Amino acid sequence: MSTATIALLGQPNSGKSTLFNALTGLKQHVGNWPGKTVEKKEGSFARNGVTYDVADLPGSYSMSANSDEEVITRDFITSGKADVVCILADSSQLERSLFMLADYAGIDAPCFLVLNMEDVAKDQGKTVDVALLEKKLGIPVMMFSATDTKAYDQFYFTLERALKEKSHINVSELEKEYEKIIGYNEIKEQIKGGNISGYTPMWLTVKYLENDKVVSAKLKESLPADAASKIESIGLDANGAIATGECKFKWIDELLEGAVNKTKTGVKLGKLDRIYTHRFWGKPAVVLTVILGLLGSFIPALPIMAVASIFDVLKNVIGDALVSVGCPAFVTGLVCDVVIQSFSYIVKMLGFVFGVTLVFGMLEEVGVMARISYVFDNTMGKLGLQGKSVMPFLVSFGCTMGGAAGARVIDNWGQKVLTIALAWAVPCGAAWAIIPMLSTVFFGAGAPLIIVVLLLVMILHMWITAKIFGRTLVKTEDRCGMIMELPPYHKPKWGALFRYVFGRTKDTFFRVVKVVLIVCLIFYILSYGSGVNDTSILYKVGTAIEPVTKIFGLPWQLFIAFVASSVGKEGAVGVISALYAGGSYGEGFMAAMSGAARAANLNELLLANVSRPEALAFIFAITFNLPCVVALAATYQEIHSVKWTAKIAIYYTVGALILACLAYHVGLMIW
Amino acid sequence: MKKLLELLKDGNSRTPEELARELETTRDDVLRQMDFLEHAGVIRKVPFMNESNGCSTCASCSGCEGGCAAECKGCVPQNAKMNMGTMWEVV
Numbered sequence: 022m023s024t025a026t027i028a029l030l031g032q033p034n035s036g037k038s039t040l041f042n043a044l045t046g047l048k049q050h051v052g053n054w055p056g057k058t059v060e061k062k063e064g065s066f067a068r069n070g071v072t073y074d075v076a077d078l079p080g081s082y083s084m085s086a087n088s089d090e091e092v093i094t095r096d097f098i099t100s101g102k103a104d105v106v107c108i109l110a111d112s113s114q115l116e117r118s119l120f121m122l123a124d125y126a127g128i129d130a131p132c133f134l135v136l137n138m139e140d141v142a143k144d145q146g147k148t149v150d151v152a153l154l155e156k157k158l159g160i161p162v163m164m165f166s167a168t169d170t171k172a173y174d175q176f177y178f179t180l181e182r183a184l185k186e187k188s189h190i191n192v193s194e195l196e197k198e199y200e201k202i203i204g205y206n207e208i209k210e211q212i213k214g215g216n217i218s219g220y221t222p223m224w225l226t227v228k229y230l231e232n233d234k235v236v237s238a239k240l241k242e243s244l245p246a247d248a249a250s251k252i253e254s255i256g257l258d259a260n261g262a263i264a265t266g267e268c269k270f271k272w273i274d275e276l277l278e279g280a281v282n283k284t285k286t287g288v289k290l291g292k293l294d295r296i297y298t299h300r301f302w303g304k305p306a307v308v309l310t311v312i313l314g315l316l317g318s319f320i321p322a323l324p325i326m327a328v329a330s331i332f333d334v335l336k337n338v339i340g341d342a343l344v345s346v347g348c349p350a351f352v353t354g355l356v357c358d359v360v361i362q363s364f365s366y367i368v369k370m371l372g373f374v375f376g377v378t379l380v381f382g383m384l385e386e387v388g389v390m391a392r393i394s395y396v397f398d399n400t401m402g403k404l405g406l407q408g409k410s411v412m413p414f415l416v417s418f419g420c421t422m423g424g425a426a427g428a429r430v431i432d433n434w435g436q437k438v439l440t441i442a443l444a445w446a447v448p449c450g451a452a453w454a455i456i457p458m459l460s461t462v463f464f465g466a467g468a469p470l471i472i473v474v475l476l477l478v479m480i481l482h483m484w485i486t487a488k489i490f491g492r493t494l495v496k497t498e499d500r501c502g503m504i505m506e507l508p509p510y511h512k513p514k515w516g517a518l519f520r521y522v523f524g525r526t527k528d529t530f531f532r533v534v535k536v537v538l539i540v541c542l543i544f545y546i547l548s549y550g551s552g553v554n555d556t557s558i559l560y561k562v563g564t565a566i567e568p569v570t571k572i573f574g575l576p577w578q579l580f581i582a583f584v585a586s587s588v589g590k591e592g593a594v595g596v597i598s599a600l601y602a603g604g605s606y607g608e609g610f611m612a613a614m615s616g617a618a619r620a621a622n623l624n625e626l627l628l629a630n631v632s633r634p635e636a637l638a639f640i641f642a643i644t645f646n647l648p649c650v651v652a653l654a655a656t657y658q659e660i661h662s663v664k665w666t667a668k669i670a671i672y673y674t675v676g677a678l679i680l681a682c683l684a685y686h687v688g689l690m691i692w
Numbered sequence: 693m694k695k696l697l698e699l700l701k702d703g704n705s706r707t708p709e710e711l712a713r714e715l716e717t718t719r720d721d722v723l724r725q726m727d728f729l730e731h732a733g734v735i736r737k738v739p740f741m742n743e744s745n746g747c748s749t750c751a752s753c754s755g756c757e758g759g760c761a762a763e764c765k766g767c768v769p770q771n772a773k774m775n776m777g778t779m780w781e782v783v
Contacts, residue, residue, distance in 0.1 A: 082731040117724040262732050263693045270724065298707070391777040398705040408705045408779060409738050430738055501782045502700035504726060504735070505707055508777040 025184055026074045028098060031109030032121055033080035036137040039167040040109065041077040054079075054093050068177055076103065083124040085228070085262070086235040095235075098130050099219025105131045105183050112136035112164060113145055115277055116270075123269035126190040127224030133161040133183035135176070140166050147283040154280050159191035194275060196223050198268035202230060204255045211248040212240065231262040291510065297392040307396045314384055315476065316469050318376035319457070325372030326461065332365035359545050359599065363537045366594050367530065369461075370454035374529045377453045378522045381418065386513035390415065395505050404487040405495035407431055408503040410440040417447035419525075421648035424449075425655040435494035438660050442490050442669045445656075446482045448475070449648050450529060451590035456644055458594075462627060463636040471637075475644055478680070482645060486672070533591045540585055540595030548600055559600075573678045574638030574685025576631065583681075586643040587674070588650050593643050601627055634688025642681035647673040693725045697734070700782055726780060738779040 031037040041049070045064025054061045062077035078097060079090035086092050098106055108125060111118040115136070122134060136142075136149060142164075154162045163179045166172050199205050209226040217225060217239060228236040229252065241249050258264060296306045336357045343353040384390050394411035401410050409430050417424030424444035431437040448456065456475065460468035547559040563577030570580035582596035631639075647653060647670050657666040695715055699706070706714070708722045715722065729735045 082727070085731075087731060087733070114720065114724075116720050117727055120724065120728065260694065263697075263729075263734070266728050266732070267693055270721075270728075298710075386775050388775050388777075391775065394776070395705070395707070402703050402705075407781070409781065412738075412776075502703050503705040503738075503782075504700070504711065504780040505705050506778045506780075507707055508775045511775070 023070070024072045024074060025104045026076065026102060027180065028076045028078050028103035028106045029109065030078050030094065030098070030106050030121065030125070030132075031080065031137075032082055032111075032118055035080070035109040035111050035118060035121075036167040037077060037080060037109050040107075040135075040137070041075060043167060043170070043173065044073075045075055049075075054089075057089050057093060059089050059093055069181075073180075081121075083121060084128065085124070085231065086233050092235065095128075098128060101130070101219060103130060105133065105180070105187075107135055107180070107183075108132055109135050109137050111138050111141075112149060113138050113141035113147065115149070115281060116273060119273045119276070120269060122190070123195065123273055126192045126195055126272075127221045127227065129189070129219050129221055131183060131187040131189060133163075133179055133188065134158065135163055135165045135179075137165050137167050139164045139172075140169070145283065147281060150280045150282070154276065157191070157194075157276055157280070160188040161186070192221075192223060195268065195272045198271055199223065199227060199265065202261075202264050202268070203258070205230065207255055208252050211244065211252045217243055227265050230257070231265055232257060232259075293510070294392070294507070297396060303396045304400075307393050310384070310389060310393065311476070312473055314380045315377070315472050318373065318380040319469060320376070321379055322372035322376035322457070325375060326369050326458075329365050329368040329372070332361055332368065336361040336365070355542075355545065359538070359541050362598050363534075363541050363595065366458065366598055367533050367537055369458045370533060370591075370594070371526055371530055373457040374450060374454045375522060375526045377418075378450075378525045379518070382518050382522055383513050386511075386518055388508045388510045391505075391507050395507060398503070398505065404439075404443070404484070405436070405491045406440060406443075406487070407433070407436055408505065410436070410443070413440050413444050414447055417444040417449060418453070419450050421445060421447070421449045421652035422655040425652060425659050428659055433495070434660070435496075438662070438665050438669075439487065439490055439494045441656050441659060442672075443483045443486055445648055445652070445669065445673055446479050446486060446645065448479065448644055449590070449652075450525075451533070451649070452644055454529065454533065455590055455594055456640055459636070459640055463631070463633060463640075471640065475640070478641070478645075482676070482680075486676075489672075490669075536589050536591040537595040537598070540588075540592045541599045542595075544581070544585075544596050544599035573642065573681045574635050574688070575642065575681060576635060579631065579635065579639045579642075583639065583642045583646060583677070586646050590643055590646075590649065597627070601630060632688075633692045634685050637688040638681040638685035641684040642677045644677075645673065645680050646677040693729060696722070696725055696729075697782065705779075730780065733783060735780045735782050738781055 029037050029041055041062060041064065044066050046066070048066060049062060049064030052061045052063075053059065059079050063074065064077070065072060065074045067073070076097065078094045081088060081090040081094050084091060084095050086095070097103065106125070108122050110122060125132065134154070136151075142149065149164060151162050151164055161179045161183045163175060165176060205226060208229055209222050212222045212225050212229070225236055225240065229240060240252070244252075297303055299306070339361065340353060340357040343356060381390070384393075394408075394415065397411060398408040401408055410428070412430065413424040413427040416427045421444060424447065425441050428437050428440045428444065431440055457468060457472060460471040464471055544559070559581070563581065566580065567577040570577055573580070575583060578597065578600040581600065582593040585592035585596045627636075653666065653670055656669065657663065660666065696711060699711065699714055708719050708726065711722045712719045726735065730737070
């Protein structure tokens, strides 16, 4: 009984494994290639009195020496261990997958070509003229579908034919292309003399031109000294691989010319993409999408807001009950103003976390977010940033820490610092929880408008920040364009989306509860002036600094809340909750606290004590304040510069106060 | 492929379709050129946060204590598939 060895060669996803399994069945064993962590699969089958050993070579893109897989593949084939090499290509995308064949051409081992995935090609309306390809290539070629058991007879037949014919690829047309490359002929002339088995001089020359280290070393060893020094003296193009690659593609195109018939499938852009990728309308369309998305996120948020009002009722009922049983005022306040009031706020905030996460999660799933980042990419360029910065920005909508960490993909230090500095301006998840909530409290139906204005100011803020810091950090020449493949639109997977949204809301809930309760408690105690409000330390300090804070349009309570928001934006809510609901604000409030007039809820109290311009100032101040201390730490961790971290932090604190001041004065003009 | 790289030098980002239009070729041709350039190490895919293990990328969850499954709050959840397409940059 005679034996023959077949090697299966193909790019990943060419269907090699399916073929291997179908051929060998259970007769296979898996190990490692000596000294490498690459999996070695071998098997065998018998047919017509011949035992065939099959080696499933590791999937690799080409025959270059870029990876262990490729080196193993190449060495195995050229060592002469295989009697025939079965080259697999994906017939649904021959232009791409025949590259392996083109790179193989010139290796001195018999081969045949299997065009796998015939079914997929058929579905695409492609037909391949196998006979013409055979004629051009000089090796057996067959259409195949590795998943179709009936196709294997043809496979065995072609295999036997290839073994008998010992067919080699006709490379004359390919070599004509190579000959156009400067230096090709000279190098080949020198290499001809050397004798390296398994390779033709053409193949060696091409790999030498491609700067293939393994081949270069081999040539140096085997060539006579004068030939080696001669080829070394021929200057190599650093982009040699690109030049030879172009030859290979050209050869593939000529090969397929007339051999592949496809019902023309020109890429047509969908209606939506025609708008998004439009030179002029792209940007307005994207801005409109974002605004609609934000407005849309109010819809799922509103029912949850309504649920939160239960807490207000609960607060009154429990408060009354506690007072009636003679509970001390401190405890009553603690239960009602710290715990219940905080929960009322937290639930309202969660409504927005839920809404925003849901709407933008959906936009992302559907594929719209990718278009948004694409449209803004060129704007990034004008800010001196890489297109990659889009991702840290998007992540920053969730959490600035994540954004700072995400900036790690940017290699250029200056661009990284600038990206993080700008990402700080993007309102994070905590801001998205607090701001809409406060806006609704103060401005009711006008809240969406406030959000839109904030978003526009954010863009302006980023632009100004980029101008201020950009000059010293980046040069626009540093930027190189990118290729962005937009994902196809698809329906959101609702299950996964809701799991994600609920998970996110739950995470936010636990984080926020902790911060808000602790901050609220601390400030409640600090401001609790044993019944007489103006004896509390906080009140004294607060009223003392108020003349200054008023410049920014912030009453002292709100200013302290602003300071607390530097620790974490959720903290601001805790402070407001404690200071306005707590036992130390104003005569009217004390009266309300004393029991009978408890009906007044915090929202009304806030409205009574904080004017709209002040509220606007506060909303601006916390939105554009530094995100939180953890983000500060994350920023330092990424940019490793105390100077720049401090610079950015101070810039944001000052900037937030300036914006608050502006908002306040604009507010005064309106109301 | 030289032309493709030349085009990217102007700093603008393009989709494969746009490249195909400017290079007067097909999208498939652009895709195979990208394939080639990627394997040759001339361009590379930009990793997304949740693709690079989700763990080491976030400052708040240092190291892999508790396994990489312990995702960090605020970051992209590990299993969330971002339908953000793919970006390639010139190395």
